[in-house]
Amino acid sequence: MKYAKLIAEARAARELAYTPYSKFQVGAALECKDGRIFRGCNVENASYGLCNCAERTAFFSAIANGYKPGDFSALAVIGQTDGPIAPCGACRQVILELGGNALPVVLTNLKGDVFETTAAEQLPNAFGGLDLN
Ligand SMILES: O=c1ccn([C@H]2C[C@H](O)[C@@H](CO)O2)c(=O)[nH]1
Numbered sequence: 001m002k003y004a005k006l007i008a009e010a011r012a013a014r015e016l017a018y019t020p021y022s023k024f025q026v027g028a029a030l031e032c033k034d035g036r037i038f039r040g041c042n043v044e045n046a047s048y049g050l051c052n053c054a055e056r057t058a059f060f061s062a063i064a065n066g067y068k069p070g071d072f073s074a075l076a077v078i079g080q081t082d083g084p085i086a087p088c089g090a091c092r093q094v095i096l097e098l099g100g101n102a103l104p105v106v107l108t109n110l111k112g113d114v115f116e117t118t119a120a121e122q123l124p125n126a127f128g129g130l131d132l133n
């Protein structure tokens with residue numbers, strides 16, 4: 001499967017999730033066009049609203065390491081869901097802006113169910129930077 005390595009990276013990232021409150025671990029792996037992969041996990045906080053999802057952790061890590069919108073080739077996400085995990089709305093907004101419309105988004109779960117979609121498919125009719133002009 002084309003994304004087997006990226007999914008394995010997301011699965012490894014999930015093991016590092018900090019989830020004392022929800023106990024719901026999520027992992028993400030963001031592949032760059034140069035081949036580098038940034039892992040992300042969810043990081044929770046006693047002030048629940050500060051919890052950061054795995055998807056955003058991966059993107060923010062890549063940006064903090066010098067990568068820019070346009071540098072990414074795929075995102076994989078894994079969770080302990082019955083079907084392939086569905087990113088939250090906040091993450092869909094961030095995935096779209098930093099990953100771009102066409103970014104392949106590979107959603108999966110521990111059983112190995114896989115749903116291949118794109119950033120734009122995951123957030124139709126999105127608000128974006130052009131709306132600020
Ligand atoms: O796609 C998702 C869905 C949920 N979570 C996290 C947020 C919170 O820590 C926990 C429960 O919502 O799972 C993610 O990281 N990614």
Ligand SMILES: [Zn+2]
Pocket residue numbers: 053054055056087088089090091092
């Ligand atoms: Zn999220």
